[in-house]
Amino acid sequence: MESRHATAPDQLTGMDTEQLRRRFLVEDLFAPGEVRLTYSHEDRIVVGGSDGVTELPCPAELRAEFFLERRELGVVALADAGVVTVDGERYELAAKEVLYVGRGARDVRFDGRFYLVSTPAHAGHPTVKATLDDAEPVRLGSQDGSNDRTIYKYIHVKGIQSCQLVLGVTVLAPGSMWNTMPCHTHERRTEVYFYFDLPETDRVVHLMGRPDATRNLIVAPEQAVISPSWSVHCGFGTRSYAFVWAMGGENQAYEDVEPVAIGDLR
Numbered sequence: 001m002e003s004r005h006a007t008a009p010d011q012l013t014g015m016d017t018e019q020l021r022r023r024f025l026v027e028d029l030f031a032p033g034e035v036r037l038t039y040s041h042e043d044r045i046v047v048g049g050s051d052g053v054t055e056l057p058c059p060a061e062l063r064a065e066f067f068l069e070r071r072e073l074g075v076v077a078l079a080d081a082g083v084v085t086v087d088g089e090r091y092e093l094a095a096k097e098v099l100y101v102g103r104g105a106r107d108v109r110f111d112g113r114f115y116l117v118s119t120p121a122h123a124g125h126p127t128v129k130a131t132l133d134d135a136e137p138v139r140l141g142s143q144d145g146s147n148d149r150t151i152y153k154y155i156h157v158k159g160i161q162s163c164q165l166v167l168g169v170t171v172l173a174p175g176s177m178w179n180t181m182p183c184h185t186h187e188r189r190t191e192v193y194f195y196f197d198l199p200e201t202d203r204v205v206h207l208m209g210r211p212d213a214t215r216n217l218i219v220a221p222e223q224a225v226i227s228p229s230w231s232v233h234c235g236f237g238t239r240s241y242a243f244v245w246a247m248g249g250e251n252q253a254y255e256d257v258e259p260v261a262i263g264d265l266r
């Protein structure tokens with residue numbers, strides 16, 4: 001498992017492109033027959049990818065008997081006909097469907113292509129599968145603003161119950177390129193965006209950093225960006241796309257954000 005240390009905002013000053021990418025961009029999430037994991041010290045979020053027939057390992061860094069001994073897990077299917085088996089119980093997932101796996105599950109196996117997000121957990125919640133319809137879609141933005149998009153909230157206060165993980169999928173309408181604009185920070189949570197559903201040759205230009213000192217990361221499909229609590233997180237694609245957003249931290253209140261006016265961005 002790769003490990004990333006937490007970053008203070010003043011450390012961004014003077015970082016070159018490679019340094020920024022090494023800190024905040026998670027590039028190699030997938031390898032055939034493997035579960036690849038990256039541990040961020042920002043709210044101790046672990047992100048990962050699973051491709052093919054695999055099982056969830058328990059990296060030595062967790063000092064645990066099994067991965068979910070003190071953690072919970074969100075699993076997002078990236079292709080149809082995925083199967084996740086949790087302690088012998090089989091869950092079939094279509095693309096963009098989600099499985100929440102609660103603390104205490106010992107044996108988690110995958111068959112398919114999945115994005116994984118895990119946060120520390122203090123209690124066990126039931127393992128639950130949800131479809132796009134279960135996620136109560138909310139349409140936001142406009143064609144005019146090139147940000148017509150649908151937000152599917154899966155794991156949140158009024159949806160699948162968890163200890164701290166909050167997770168959803170946002171799908172941009174064809175012709176819409178901007179996500180999360182106007183943007184925000186949320187001092188009480190870390191967030192990770194994982195971009196997918198865009199062709200291999202396309203990219204998302206992701207903006208991060210303090211609102212008055214933004215930086216950009218050029219993100220390829222199926223890569224993730226870690227946003228510390230002080231960082232904006234938004235972007236525009238060279239084509240429409242979808243992304244998984246996932247948060248961990250002090251609270252689970254989706255609305256608890258510091259909005260940033262477009263005119264205040266630098």
Ligand SMILES: O=C(O)C(=O)C[C@H](O)C(=O)CO
Pocket residue numbers: 149151168170179180181186191233245254
């Ligand atoms: O398109 C959007 O706007 C989002 O999906 C925003 C994320 O849900 C988010 O940043 C939550 O804090």
Ligand SMILES: [Zn+2]
Pocket residue numbers: 184185186191233
């Ligand atoms: Zn956010």
